[in-house]
Amino acid sequence: MRIIVKGGRVVDPANGLDDLRDILIEDGRILDMVTPGAETGFYDGVEIIEASGLIAVPGLIDMHVHLREPGEEYKENIATGTAAAAAGGFTAVAAMPNTIPVNDNRSLTEYILNQTRLTGVVRVYPVAAMTMGSRGDELCQYGELADAGAVAVSDDGRPVPNTEVMRRVLEYSKVYNLLAICHSEDLDLSAGGAMNEGTLSTRLGLNGMPVTAEELGVYRDIQLAALAEAPIHIAHISTAGSVAIVRQAKASGLPVTAETAPHYFSLTEEAVIGYRTEAKMNPPLRTRKDVDSVRQGLADGTLDAVATDHAPHSEIEKDVEFDRAAFGIVGLETALPLTLDLVRRGYLSLSRTIALMSANPAKILGIPGGTLTPGVAADITLIDLEAKWVVEAIKFKSLGRNTPFEGHTVRGRAELTMVGGKIVQSRLN
Amino acid sequence: MQAPPRLKGREVFFGLDKGLKAVEFNRKDLLGMEDLSREEITHILDTAEAFKEISEREIKKVPTLRGKTVVHFFYEPSTRTRTSFEIAAKRLSADTISLSASTSSLVKGETLIDTVRNLEAMKPDAIVIRHSSSGAPHLLSQQIKSTVINAGDGTHEHPTQALLDMLTMREIKGKLEGLRVTIIGDITHSRVARSNMIALRTMGAEVRVAGPPTMLPPQLEEYGVEIFHRPEGALEGADVIMMLRIQLERMKQHLFPGAREYARYYGLNPKRLELCAPDAIVMHPGPMNRGVEISPEVADGPYSVILDQVTNGVAVRMALLYLLIGGERDT
Numbered sequence: 001m002r003i004i005v006k007g008g009r010v011v012d013p014a015n016g017l018d019d020l021r022d023i024l025i026e027d028g029r030i031l032d033m034v035t036p037g038a039e040t041g042f043y044d045g046v047e048i049i050e051a052s053g054l055i056a057v058p059g060l061i062d063m064h065v066h067l068r069e070p071g072e073e074y075k076e077n078i079a080t081g082t083a084a085a086a087a088g089g090f091t092a093v094a095a096m097p098n099t100i101p102v103n104d105n106r107s108l109t110e111y112i113l114n115q116t117r118l119t120g121v122v123r124v125y126p127v128a129a130m131t132m133g134s135r136g137d138e139l140c141q142y143g144e145l146a147d148a149g150a151v152a153v154s155d156d157g158r159p160v161p162n163t164e165v166m167r168r169v170l171e172y173s174k175v176y177n178l179l180a181i182c183h184s185e186d187l188d189l190s191a192g193g194a195m196n197e198g199t200l201s202t203r204l205g206l207n208g209m210p211v212t213a214e215e216l217g218v219y220r221d222i223q224l225a226a227l228a229e230a231p232i233h234i235a236h237i238s239t240a241g242s243v244a245i246v247r248q249a250k251a252s253g254l255p256v257t258a259e260t261a262p263h264y265f266s267l268t269e270e271a272v273i274g275y276r277t278e279a280k281m282n283p284p285l286r287t288r289k290d291v292d293s294v295r296q297g298l299a300d301g302t303l304d305a306v307a308t309d310h311a312p313h314s315e316i317e318k319d320v321e322f323d324r325a326a327f328g329i330v331g332l333e334t335a336l337p338l339t340l341d342l343v344r345r346g347y348l349s350l351s352r353t354i355a356l357m358s359a360n361p362a363k364i365l366g367i368p369g370g371t372l373t374p375g376v377a378a379d380i381t382l383i384d385l386e387a388k389w390v391v392e393a394i395k396f397k398s399l400g401r402n403t404p405f406e407g408h409t410v411r412g413r414a415e416l417t418m419v420g421g422k423i424v425q426s427r428l429n
Numbered sequence: 430m431q432a433p434p435r436l437k438g439r440e441v442f443f444g445l446d447k448g449l450k451a452v453e454f455n456r457k458d459l460l461g462m463e464d465l466s467r468e469e470i471t472h473i474l475d476t477a478e479a480f481k482e483i484s485e486r487e488i489k490k491v492p493t494l495r496g497k498t499v500v501h502f503f504y505e506p507s508t509r510t511r512t513s514f515e516i517a518a519k520r521l522s523a524d525t526i527s528l529s530a531s532t533s534s535l536v537k538g539e540t541l542i543d544t545v546r547n548l549e550a551m552k553p554d555a556i557v558i559r560h561s562s563s564g565a566p567h568l569l570s571q572q573i574k575s576t577v578i579n580a581g582d583g584t585h586e587h588p589t590q591a592l593l594d595m596l597t598m599r600e601i602k603g604k605l606e607g608l609r610v611t612i613i614g615d616i617t618h619s620r621v622a623r624s625n626m627i628a629l630r631t632m633g634a635e636v637r638v639a640g641p642p643t644m645l646p647p648q649l650e651e652y653g654v655e656i657f658h659r660p661e662g663a664l665e666g667a668d669v670i671m672m673l674r675i676q677l678e679r680m681k682q683h684l685f686p687g688a689r690e691y692a693r694y695y696g697l698n699p700k701r702l703e704l705c706a707p708d709a710i711v712m713h714p715g716p717m718n719r720g721v722e723i724s725p726e727v728a729d730g731p732y733s734v735i736l737d738q739v740t741n742g743v744a745v746r747m748a749l750l751y752l753l754i755g756g757e758r759d760t
Contacts, residue, residue: 197647198647198648199648199651201646202617202647202648202649202651203623204563204564205563205582205583205584205585205586205620205623206564206583206585207584208646208647210647274567275563275564275568319542320540320541320542320568321560321564321565321568322562322563322564322568323562323563323564323583324562
């Protein structure tokens, strides 16, 4: 089976490439890239995908999603979540462990991988829990989890409160090359909070979560990683202070990486006005100053990845009083245009954008993908940078409709998503 | 005192001897003082003043809201506000029904939206809601066509309380503009304080708030109020002192170490009252913790207008029901 992706502008930051190329694909792998019109040797029975006017990039990788399977399949499942990923241009996602039951053992990890084989359309990399049941007190069997296919461990959504336990998590997980992905938050300080603490929380009469709760967590986890001499990845950075802490840690040579999510550089806390639960997530939306710092952090290399923290919920969790509503929003189907917006605003180059959404997540997690180097699996996303469209949650492939971007006109869209040479989503004729 | 409101013929039919027009207040809901202009507040207070007389009659009932249905939906315990709303609606001849969380389907797991949509299907004209979650009335107002009146939501707003407080102040002091009002207590958790700060600033009063920093929310100064950590400075020359109820369960949240210490350092007692203007009035939204935020001598003393507040509560709520669901409405 041979395919040519013809005439696209190939942006492959891992190879420093940004030029017109025809991509030659054979048996699901990238065979070669040639200048358009060059002799390919591909003649009989070759499928041609016309990509002129489009950007061809290594398949996007979202290193932070919640697929809700097993346990909460009414919110999302591997079939719908991976379809949403494909629709958004992602060819791989890392699935967080806060399923029911928690992914803290080999059989759960294997179950997720099996379900992916049966129902998934993009690659799913399970992230296992740091501690049993994510209760924060007992380490999981990281060796077994790694053998089963887990690529990282995380305390996402339920930070490990005990610093001694966290130290051991960091020390023990590195043996198996399982990166620790930290949801950094001081739970005492943010307890009961429903939004960012500040002017607006005072005005709306909602309990606030101060930026300090996140920043203490980020600082704590980085210091513990330094003590454990282990690499660490900080999830969903939302504050100016957190960006500064990561910047400083990197400057002092610590092996720290960090991600942020599109909503943290696209929206401020004002999106909550009117008690809009679709703008409620943890960490919460912050202020203009924080948004600016997060953008700056993405631009200057402090932040390494854009990850969505795709957190689907049903109306059962969201159409309720604000303080009772679940935290989290969906992100897979809006992440690309929101990140491309930073290109138009002059913060990012196109190449940097693809690094943040593909090359870097692959490198951080130590998984394949993130590049179009000949020989690798043909995970490719074709992007129309100019396509204008209106976000309509009802059209999402995700079961989750909880987006604060409903009705927003955005620019940029994944026109085709290919995983291992197989087209899993296409808007092309 | 304020000039009496304009007289119009039609309102005589409604049992009013002073005429008022509903069209000057063309709103579906009352969710918070944040939404109201100075003119609207003045209009509500003028209307309430006119309604006070009805409660002084031997037959305390006018036909104004005959055929209208008002649902009082109290998801959180309340004696004063609930009774006050009930009496207000009944004096205007509205049919009223009262629901609490324990008698509604909420205990069976029904969501707030579903419960209220069901109520809505029975075509009430207004739903008066008290709820422990900030923003609950806003959630309703987006979902239903009936008028929604906020009777206190979480730690957000309690607009009818602010209105009755202002009616009381205006009655006694003759004006709101320039009045020095001091609010003392747990501002963070007080919807009464929020509604009063917003409304009093809108009306041009000078507002001071005092409490330990543990009880003051972030960026409080953005309300345009002067902030004190001890009551003494805040009481200096005050015309109105509003003491807030201290919720003893807040001790668990480390907001203060105990009732005795609070009474001693923040409570309003005769000695602290001497710091205020000689004709100062003392207010409290109730329920009071006698001997904690307010000493019995002050609560029952000559400066206390706490029971006038309660009386005015009925008038303010009658005025609001009338303005929101009474008479004909311009579209």
